[in-house]
Amino acid sequence: MKNDVKKSANRKHTIQYDNWGYVFIAPFFVIYIIFSLIPLLTTFIFSLFEYYRVGLLTVGPTFIGLENFKAIFTAGDSLGKYFLNTLIMWVMGFVPQIIISLLLAVWFTNTELNLKGQGFFKTVIYMPNLIMAATFAMLFFTLFSPNGPVNGMIRSIVDKTNETALGLGAAEPMKPIYFFTSTAWTRTLVATMNFLMWYGNTTILLMAGVMGIDNSLFEAARIDGASPSQVFFKVTMPLLLPIFVYVFITSLIGGIQMFDVPQILTNSAGTPDRTTMTIIMKLNNHLQSKNYGPAGAISVLLFAVTGVLSGLVYKITMSKYQNKR
Incomplete structure (x- = not known):
């Protein structure tokens, strides 16, 4: 009896840690x-309903x-x-x-090149990723713009060339280039901004993948007489494939959800002639007009397309890798 009493007393004074794990992970599930x-x-649910506002009604x-679909x-x-x-x-x-x-990741991780100032260059290439897309779009x-620095530089170069060729004052001033009235130019500017914002992040991920490869494999390939291109395609790329697929899928998902850069650059109009309007920009138009039914349908369709494309990319690219293992 005395032993039982002592055991029960000890249990009362003993802290039970078994359930504390649930307490620590609970905030994540609540927020999610x-x-x-x-x-x-x-x-x-909204994708299956007619639900919109007309004024205050x-x-x-x-x-x-x-029907919304x-x-x-x-x-x-x-x-x-x-x-x-x-x-x-x-x-x-x-x-x-x-x-x-890929080139930057290979150069920065190559022990033979031993590039100087790597820390500085890694910081510089990652800095655009820290700038807000809205700021980038306003900058571009x-x-x-017709009276912007780019047009000014082009006009200055052309005018100087004409003056040299034809004599001072012989040529008319060059008219400004209206970049945002051209589909090719506007799409190129959007793509350039996306490239500048994300290539640093992609470089860091690929560098982590390359650094995870055993260095003895590269040394063995060089000893066997493999050229740098052969080392890259025969050793680096096959072993880098899982990280490469991750980068590809996450970039694909981000690309499908492209919104902020073309939205601000074209003032939400997708000019010229809606050739730069993305799916999310169209979705945003429905949300602004409080038309929740079609907005929900587009969101569900986007969810399905993203899932299917990601699954296909993973299946196609990783099938050979998994079979080799």
């Missing part, structure tokens, strides 16, 4: 449920099934056009981004 899960489920919510495909303003715009601008920015990031809008 409130700010992510509930809005996600609400979006799915709210219409709905009225259940209409898949039919409307976004059959309307004169086709959603496919905006998806194509988004895809084109993402590809234009991602291709140079991944090429330059100012630089490439």
Whole structure:
């Protein structure tokens, strides 16, 4: 009896830590449920309802099934056009981004090159990622406006060339280039901004992947007489594939969700002729007009497309890697 009493007394004074883990992870689940899960489920629900506002009058919510999905495909303003715009601008920015990031990652991690000032260059290439997209867009809008610095430099160079060739005052002043009235130029500017903002982050990720490869593999390849290009394609790239796929998928998701740069650069109009309007910009137009049904339908469709494309990319690129293992 005395032993039982002592054991029960000891239990009362003993702190039980078994359930404290749930207490520490509870904030994450609470925040996730409130700010992510509930809005996600609400979006799915709104996609099946007619729900919008006209002035101060709210219409709905009225259940209409898949009518919102039919409307976004059959309307004169086709959603496919905006998806194509988004895809084109993402590809234009991602291709140079991944090429330059791969080169920088290989150079910075190459022990034979032993580049000096690596810390400085790594900081510089990552700095654009810290600048807000709105600031970047306003900067480019100012630089490439008809009276901006870029037009001023081009005009100065052309005028000096004409003066040299034809004599002083013989040529008329050059007219400014209206960059934002050209589809090619506007898309190029959007892609350039996305490239500048994200190539530093991509470089850091790829560098981490290269540094995770055993250095003895590179040394063995060099001893066997492999050239730098052979080392890159036969050793670095196959072992870097998991990180490369991660970068590709996250960039694809970010590209599909492209919004802030073209929104600010074109003043939310997607000029010229909506050739730079993205899917999220179209979604934002529905939200601004309080038309929650089509907005929900676009969000659900975007969720499905993102999931399918990410799954396909992972399956196609990683199948060979998994088979080799």
